Amino acid sequence: MFHIGVLAPRLHSAAEMLRRIDEVSASHPDGHQQPELSLVWQPLAGGADAWQRNDPDTVRTQLALGATRLREAGAHFFVCPDDTAYAPLDEPGADLALPGLHAASVVAAEAQRHGYARVGVLGTRWTLEWRRYADELEPMGIAAVPLALTDQTTLHSIVFDELVHGRTSLRSRDVVLELIDGLRLHRCQAVVLGCSELGALVTPAVSPLPLLDTTRLLADAATAVAVGDAPLPHWRGGPGEPAPGTTSPDVRTATR
Known part of the structure; x- marks a missing residue:
């Protein structure tokens, strides 16, 4: 069983994602062992101004901090319920602390x-x-x-x-x-x-x-990864993903 990290710029979208993860994992054949989950609310202080300035680097930096906090909480991967956040996460930059579903x-x-x-x-x-x-x-x-x-x-x-x-x-x-x-x-x-x-x-x-x-599709995908029905993701930000079959160092040691 893998630990899900939810990186949430807005609590409303996070609430819907958490509700869906709970619903899907409870209906899984192994639902008596629901996945562990940590949430970081990263509300992007000043993020709207950064968008207006066409400064996605500032937004990406704040989101990256949230990913680091999720890793410290024990998450093996992250999922973000806010589509708009994926635009700055796609910008070139240092690898995020966790791999994420895109x-x-x-x-x-x-x-x-x-x-x-x-x-x-x-x-x-x-x-x-x-x-x-x-x-x-x-x-x-x-x-x-x-x-x-x-x-x-x-x-x-x-x-x-x-x-x-x-x-x-x-x-x-x-x-x-x-x-x-x-x-x-x-x-x-x-x-x-x-x-x-x-x-x-x-x-x-x-x-x-x-x-x-x-939101629903990402919640379903995160649940599938957490219970072992799908592989861990490899994407760590930026415009592309590593070639299939590559694995990040912290994922190699993850245990269910």
């Missing part, structure tokens, strides 16, 4: 499993300006379809003016459903909810397209 890799594997050929991507402006989803999906023959720039601005405002403050409205839900329906008209077969708060606004029951909810 949102784009997890989503791409799920899209491939379902046989999707074309998926839309929703998220903050920073997530949508970042090409990691396309970089993961396109080698699998899956097209990643972004929103138009005006729609990106609209969605970014909904996320930061309402959702991150715990507010939802029928108007905002209808706007997001229209965006998803527009992606459906562009022949998308599913849509990535690349922001944890969007899952509270749009549910599978009302969505015009199947949802690839990154």
